[in-house]
Amino acid sequence: MSLKTPINHNFNITCPKCEHSCLYDLRLDELKELSLNKSSSDLENQYEFLSYVVCKNPLCNYDIELKGYIYEYPENTIKSAEITSTK
Numbered sequence: 598m599s600l601k602t603p604i605n606h607n608f609n610i611t612c613p614k615c616e617h618s619c620l621y622d623l624r625l626d627e628l629k630e631l632s633l634n635k636s637s638s639d640l641e642n643q644y645e646f647l648s649y650v651v652c653k654n655p656l657c658n659y660d661i662e663l664k665g666y667i668y669e670y671p672e673n674t675i676k677s678a679e680i681t682s683t684k
């Protein structure tokens with residue numbers, strides 16, 4: 598998967614501190630960590646990612662940590678993505 602791989606995934610996330618909800622636009626070049634999960638099947642690659650987004654609430658500005666998975670299949674195509682934890 599290259600940084601030019603297009604991702605069209607938006608997530609509605611909720612700030613764990615103030616419960617303000619905002620839309621998070623997943624972009625490969627903004628991810629802090631991206632690692633291939635070797636235990637995934639041969640058909641698709643599963644990547645674990647870590648990212649941060651600042652809460653849009655001006656009274657909060659909490660740095661929200663996002664963890665999730667990106668599934669790539671076929672190569673350089675994002676099949677799906679999910680966020681598994683926000684904190």
Ligand SMILES: [Zn+2]
Pocket residue numbers: 612613614615616617652653654657658659
């Ligand atoms: Zn907040």
